[in-house]
Amino acid sequence: MDDPLSLSFAALADPTRRAILARLSSGEATVMELVAPFDMKQPSISKHLKVLEHAGLISRRREAQMRPCKLEPAPLRDVSRWIEAYRHLWDDSFDQLDAYLRELQATPSKE
């Protein structure tokens, strides 16, 4: 499908693309800089970048002959929001916090 969340998850379902994001999390990089660490040809990386861009996970600008890539966090935030709805399923401290808030509500004037 092509809804934003599906596009994001699909883009993240590839280790090369996740590695690219990891690299970009420490700053912008050109295509050639992103090609370097991989045993892969430049057009393949360009294809991956296209997928990431289409999912909104990166943006590109022009600088001389280069097209530096920049990580765009908004889709990651949306993915995070989606998954947070399930946090109570695995996070013990979630239940603790929940119980704590419940307790607060039950005894409003104490503390």
Added chain:
Amino acid sequence: MDDPLSLSFAALADPTRRAILARLSSGEATVMELVAPFDMKQPSISKHLKVLEHAGLISRRREAQMRPCKLEPAPLRDVSRWIEAYRHLWDDSFDQLDAYLRELQATPSKE
């Protein structure tokens, strides 16, 4: 690829499968119960369930002729952990939240 994280992301990259997980988050369900809300045939849902099972996101047991499905949160936790590494990119209050969580962890109520 077939590393666990890629399998999870790929499994989540389909709205039907995410809807199945949402349904299972409120309890077990049989295959027919999962088929019902969709305009899709049973074998297609079974295929989706296979993908989810292969990613470890659900487990199945046998009960009479039925195979009730149950949500397994571990892979979601791993996905959450992966994405949390990027939280600082979009969350302004990341530092505050971080401090708060650190404080929570320091409370001797558990652990």
Added chain:
DNA sequence: TCTTTATATAGCCAATAGGATATATATCCG
């Protein structure tokens, strides 16, 4: 202008995905 560098695009190919239908298997019940 001509060459070099950086990147994108086109086209090829094998594998996979996600739908369908038809059929097999497993279990319950009369």
Added chain:
DNA sequence: CGGATATATATCCTATTGGCTATATAAAGA
């Protein structure tokens, strides 16, 4: 045993994915 119900599997089909090579485009620099 035999039929009904629940689910899985086999097969088909089309579209997409992810790699490759070859080539086009864009800008820089001699």
